[in-house]
Amino acid sequence: MKRLLFGIISLLFFGLIYSCNTQSQKKESNLNNGFILSESDLADYEKDIDHQVLLAAWGDREGESIRTGEHIYNNICFNCHGNPEQEGSIPNAFKFWKDEFKVGKDPYSIYQTLTRGYGSMPPQVNLTPVEKYDLIHYLREEFLKEKNPNQYFEVDSTYLVSLPSGSTTGPAAKEFKPWAEMDYGNFLINTYELAGSNTPPRERSSGPAPLPDENLINSNFAYKGIAIRLDEGKGGVAAGKAWILFDHDLMRVAGAWTGEGFIDWEAILFNGRHNISPRTIGDLHFENPVSPAWANPQTGSFDDPRFTARDQRKFGPLPREWTHFKGLYQYNDRVIVSYTVDQAEVLETFGLELFGNTPVFSRTMNISPTGKALKMRVAKVGTSVVLIGEGAILKDQGEFKVLEVKPNQALQIKILISRAESSELKEFAQFSSRPEDLRNMIKGGSKRYPQKLTTTIQKGEQEGPFQVDIMNPPFDSPWKNQFRLSGLDFFKDSNKGVICSTDGDIWLVEGFLENSGELSWQRIASGLFQPLGIKIVDEEIFVTCRDQLVKLHDLNGDQETDFYESFNNDHQVTDHFHEFAMGLQVDKKGNFYYAKSGRHAREALVPQHGTLMRVSKDGRSSEIIATGFRAANGVCINPDGTFIVTDQEGHWNPMNRINWVKEGGFYGNMFGYNPPEDSTESGMELPMVWVDRDIDQSPSELLWVNSKKWGALNGKLLNFSYGYGKIFVIPHETIGNQVQGGIVELPIPRFSTGVMRGRFNPGDEQLYLCGLSAWGSTQPQLGGLYRIRKVDQPLSIPIGIKASSEGIELAFSDDLDRESVSEISNYRVKIWDLLRSRKYGSKHYNEKPLSVANASLSRDNRTILLTIPDIKPTWGMEITYELSNENGKTVSGSIQNTIYQLGSSPSN
Incomplete structure (x- = not known):
């Protein structure tokens, strides 16, 4: 099966279509017929597509076509459109199982809607012609055929012959993930969920709004996660093979992992998925729970005092007097985080070393003196941890290996964390480099993006x-x-x-x-x-x-x-x-x-x-x-x-x-x-x-x-x-x-x-x-x-509005023709109500026209008073007009407005 071209357009492909387009090429007639893109906006190959061949191929690749269409729908369309069981994120989006097509219900008409966009439906320029017809095939068989049969169009030989023929079926489909190919640099801040081989599948609630909260109390989210690449190489964090995750809400190392992939890219600004945050993928070497890394300097307790939401999770940063994130330094490909614990200033950087084929993750810390002893959870008991440097010790406390920092001393220490046996890691530590003075890395490094x-x-x-x-x-x-x-x-x-x-x-x-x-x-x-x-x-x-x-x-x-x-x-x-x-x-x-x-x-x-x-x-x-x-x-x-x-x-x-x-x-x-x-x-x-x-x-x-x-x-x-x-x-x-x-x-x-x-x-x-x-x-x-x-050309639009018990006063930007203003047939006015509820949006209620009894132009030649006897406060009003300016040029348009109170009648 051909690989799916995922949700966002290739920049190179886009450049081919749009780089030479100027705004003057956006034809107004294109908006009038509902299509967003005109034919001149489309790729050249769209003018030579053999639609007959593409549709006839359904019979030869029936299963493959529907499977591909389903994949496309679930990854691109479902977010907005949903399905009969679960409403999409835009409830007013077209429902294939019950709504009526506006452009046409035959496959070629649906193809035009997908290709050019219509109304609120954006053009799917990210899909190839084959993929668009695969999606149409799936929509027909899954939703239209049985659930919405009046919108199911029978494809026969007569219809196929009527379709445009050409010499191409368009470019071949390929898997394209620009979000995963981008070089973000050596770190990327995001919300991440740490996931290992035993992490259960995501729980995602459904049903009418408001959706119920999932049970995420045991999920390990770094809500303010700084993902840092540790291995060397080009391409930034997305191209790495080893990472560590620092959570600057809690000043904790949330975990570290290795593998051939960084994350699963499940997120609205990555692959477009709604209601989801990305998970780490690969081999999770160690993790720490969602709780403070450093103990409260005043009490020595690790209890979390932050705001507790109704689902019992805690959010936001720890109190500033406890610990505070100051920011991060970039030094070449190194990331140095800066924060305080009590009065101590902490600089910390991270590294990767190898004990044979076993990764060893390092944390190098410079800690300024403070008057209190400090404690930090490093990892869960059972994880091998070794300390290099003076002024601190490691000890087991409950379920964690805890670093204890002595008061009134400046420290340069290095912590090694690994799956290696504890004795082996201790032996390895003898040959590991000594803790660095990180002050040399906070003055600026060489340019990472010199071009x-x-x-x-x-x-x-x-x-x-x-x-x-x-x-x-x-x-x-x-x-x-x-x-x-x-x-x-x-x-x-x-x-x-x-x-x-x-x-x-x-x-x-x-x-x-x-x-x-x-x-x-x-x-x-x-x-x-x-x-x-x-x-x-x-x-x-x-x-x-x-x-x-x-x-x-x-x-x-x-x-x-x-x-x-x-x-x-x-x-x-x-x-x-x-x-x-x-x-x-x-x-x-x-x-x-x-x-x-x-x-x-x-x-x-x-x-x-x-x-x-x-x-x-x-x-x-x-x-x-x-x-x-x-x-x-x-x-x-x-x-x-x-x-x-x-x-x-x-x-x-x-x-x-x-x-x-x-x-x-x-x-x-x-x-x-x-x-x-x-x-x-x-x-x-x-x-x-x-x-x-x-x-x-x-x-x-x-x-x-x-x-x-x-x-x-x-x-x-x-x-x-x-x-x-x-x-x-x-x-x-x-x-x-x-x-x-x-x-x-x-x-x-x-x-x-x-x-x-x-x-x-x-x-x-x-x-x-x-x-x-x-x-x-x-x-x-x-x-x-x-x-x-x-530029110095007339604008001729309303730039001021007043509502009174007499009617509506519209102030225009330029002089108008008095005779055209006085002709009441040049105006159309309607009003409507809306219904505010927990449901998504509202249709118009009680929509009705209002008559204009008189129209007059003030002495400034720019202000119109429309006398409207039945005017009243309204959620929505639309006034359309077709007038002339002082040079006789047509001035047509509309203004939509809301009225809560009617002012006193204006005086001309």
Whole structure:
């Protein structure tokens, strides 16, 4: 059977399709018929596919075809679509066993949907034609034939003859795992489960939301695990054969393992699987349980005082006065972790030695003097452990071999851990190297990524008010980076900036303001845990990661990171895939802000699930300032010091939300931690606007326009779309204490990625965006970087909205034609309700049109008053219009908005 081409597109293959595409090639007609990709977007071979041969081959390879299709469905499609027994993670996704196809039910029509994407269904550019037809074959036989027979199309000779014929069946399928082939560097921080030969299969709950908690109390998770490669060789941690895992919540070595594979790559940002964390594979040599490694310096107890969740697991770091993770140093291929125990400063590095063919794992530690005796669990009794050096002893205490450190002494010690017999390991220790002075390794080493990569800027020449420059990253990098870009910011020299990737990289990028038409890319950091926000403060780089807020230090002036300072690691991390730490902003006082998502389809385990977080300027403390979010993709700080946080349609969210956030507010997700008893709308803060899924499947971060070059949009609020790769302006008003408003799409074609973050560059006052496609986006490209230039052309969109007892006032960006404005047949208005419940999302309820009795244009020639006699507060309103501007050019579009209160009637 041909090997499956797994879930993420090959970068080289993608480059073939997309590297020459500019945004001007994204035809609007393509959006009108529902397909996401136009025919010009497709690979050349798609124009010459012999569909007759591919379908006729079903008979010759019946069993193989269905088995391959099932494999594809379970690894790529099941996450969203589910099956009749278990709902997918997106309950509104198409259900093959009962829904009706929109494009067509015959195999060729389904092939077109898979190939080009349709509506919320992303194009499956990662699958070959053979694989797509294998998937279709499985869908027909498994779901349609008996469970949904009205959608089962009979394939006969007449139908086969009607299909396009060609000279190829496309490229051969191959197994492709870009997440496993990437060079992450010699360490990779993630949540890992240590698994050995006797570890039972994973337990994964199912059923209606909220899903029940699994019994994971005995599972050995390193929630903030630093996996470090110990053997020599190229390719980074993923290409290694020996590893050790350091858990910086508990300052423990969780375990060590060897083998031909690093981990099983089961995770949403690796192979795309939901509701799962990666396990180690291979031979687990030793492990330590999920408990403090160092005893409490005050009591000598190893009892764990951390927050206890309802499933009896404990989460978060140990108290700072007990032990505190300071960060890690990178010295060539060596990793040195830095932490404190009581007043003692500890530097620790790890190594691999061999006793014959038996691995010997080493821990070299430099410990500064402290006034107390300290104790550390090394390994379980039965594991061979030998100590090299003075000032400490090893002894058995209960089930563990414990290191006891004498007070008031500076130590350099080395611990050897192995399966070898204890006597043999002691003999081996006599020939092992002495403990190193690690202070020589914390001043910076040689560059690990010396190459500077260059890319060409594709200058946009689109007609209209905006031009889009494509600034794609170097997809052919020597480290096989995926470039799923998730944040950017600029230095004072705004020709230079930094960009983070959710795969763990930080890049220094130069050339934004030069006219060379090129950018240079330098990899300056790697191995971080899902970076999803970045900010430069006083020329220093801070990064939001899932496990910590990291500050990057270049200690020797070569621009590469030598010290990854844990600026704040108060994060409560669990094994759940969905709890991303999103965005990074800084207020005028220097405090940092990021948003932390909740557990998808599950109730929160820790207080930080679904929250807006504030970290103090010095990084020493953090606090929750708002709760009740489900999937909060970033944070915006408003000029008045309040915040905006978006949220996604889902359980308890009938539609997407744009929330104007007040400190202490609860924002609706009853699956959050300790929600209010009142689950009605009166028990939560209401969003500024409910955003319909047809407008945006998944809003990300908002940004205030700070650019005179953007004309009427200067000072206005933008919203970026991760789901559909769009940009919107958010007109709004405040009535009493409630902010309400609408959403209007800017006339810019969809981007090839979801749009995550944006910053205005003070050097050219233009908007720079970065984006990715990793979970639930309809856009096919893995990552992208873009510059949006406002040019001197009319924009003609609503940028202001007011709702009154008389009707709706819309303020446009440009002058309008008075006669076209006054024609009431040029407007369509409808309203609807939503149902908020524990179910996923909501359809429209009580949808009905409203009549426009009169339309008038104010003296400024830009503000329309629509008189609507039956206007009332509503969850959703849509106003479509077809007007003319002052030059007679058609101005058509729509605005969707939410009304909570009606203001007083405006005066023209």
